[in-house]
Amino acid sequence: MSAYTATVTVRLKHGVLDPEAETTKKALERLGFELDALRSADEFEIDLDATDADAAAERAGDMAERLLANPTIHDYDVEVSEAE
Amino acid sequence: MVVCIVRFGGSNCDRDALRALTDLDVDADIVWHEDGLPEDTTAVMLPGGFSYGDYLRAGAMAARSPVMDEIRELAADGVPVLGVCNGAQIGCEAGMTPGAFTINRSARFQCEHVHLRVENADTLWTAAYDEGEVISLPIAHGEGRFEAPDSVLAELEAADRVLFRYCDEDGSVSDDANPNGSKGNVAGIVGEDATVAVMMPHPERAALPDLGPTDGRGVLRGFADA
Numbered sequence: 001m002s003a004y005t006a007t008v009t010v011r012l013k014h015g016v017l018d019p020e021a022e023t024t025k026k027a028l029e030r031l032g033f034e035l036d037a038l039r040s041a042d043e044f045e046i047d048l049d050a051t052d053a054d055a056a057a058e059r060a061g062d063m064a065e066r067l068l069a070n071p072t073i074h075d076y077d078v079e080v081s082e083a084e
Numbered sequence: 085m086v087v088c089i090v091r092f093g094g095s096n097c098d099r100d101a102l103r104a105l106t107d108l109d110v111d112a113d114i115v116w117h118e119d120g121l122p123e124d125t126t127a128v129m130l131p132g133g134f135s136y137g138d139y140l141r142a143g144a145m146a147a148r149s150p151v152m153d154e155i156r157e158l159a160a161d162g163v164p165v166l167g168v169c170n171g172a173q174i175g176c177e178a179g180m181t182p183g184a185f186t187i188n189r190s191a192r193f194q195c196e197h198v199h200l201r202v203e204n205a206d207t208l209w210t211a212a213y214d215e216g217e218v219i220s221l222p223i224a225h226g227e228g229r230f231e232a233p234d235s236v237l238a239e240l241e242a243a244d245r246v247l248f249r250y251c252d253e254d255g256s257v258s259d260d261a262n263p264n265g266s267k268g269n270v271a272g273i274v275g276e277d278a279t280v281a282v283m284m285p286h287p288e289r290a291a292l293p294d295l296g297p298t299d300g301r302g303v304l305r306g307f308a309d310a
Contacts, residue, residue, distance in 0.1 A: 016231060017265060019191035067148060070141060072184040073231050
């Protein structure tokens with residue numbers, strides 16, 4: 001077993017309205033910034049022990065499927081690195 | 085006949101639901117979710133509130149609590165289940181009904197009276213109304229925007245599984261009458277079996293004659309007729 005950190009990034013599917021991101025974009029524009037679009041995402045860093053990186057990624061993917069993401073509105077991706 | 089109103093940490097419409105059901109002569113009890121459902125449970129209500137502080141997504145945590153396995157089993161046996169507001173979010177998160185209720189188009193919490201058009205009056209929950217009837221109920225939510233893939237909404241509409249749509253006082257369903265940006269102005273739907281229903285507006289907050297409008301009694305009467 002080795003120690004890994006799995007990073008799960010959960011973001012809204014393309015085309016799903018993100019009112020908080022819209023509000024944030026407007027606030028940035030009020031501060032004088034120029035920007036075309038802004039998207040937000042949630043990132044979860046999960047420390048776990050697994051036999052190899054693939055097993056760690058699979059377990060973190062299951063976590064996203066079961067809880068961290070809502071498949072109706074979200075896409076997610078998983079990246080695994082050896083824990084520092 | 086005991087309707088179990090399931091209380092999670094952060095539920096806050098459980099007592100309103102109990103009062104409204106009692107006024108309708110429906111035998112109901114509030115049950116703490118960790119205690120599980122009593123054996124004589126004949127229907128389940130998931131009340132509004134902010135279970136688990138809306139952590140992650142509204143309803144996400146409660147939807148994965150052990151009591152939901154019990155509720156899913158009962159629902160499969162035909163036991164009526166109604167989720168209101170946070171209960172609706174829990175129902176969708178638990179996969180009992182399709183779609184999701186997510187952040188309002190306004191990005192704000194909204195507390196107001198809305199008009200709803202009854203889309204299907206042939207269910208337990210809407211039998212007290214006529215199809216096309218316009219009723220008024222309060223909403224109080226920050227995450228009430230119904231989202232579903234186009235194909236899922238089309239399936240729901242084709243199977244007549246939309247219970248209510250947001251409309252104006254004349255029953256016209258328009259974007260102007262859509263308080264939260266819900267897809268198709270959908271305010272409430274039923275599951276594959278129409279005995280399971282979820283809705284964002286609060287029938288229990290419009291059910292006591294002494295407090296004003298009573299348009300919500302018709303929904304709750306579904307428990308009496310179950």
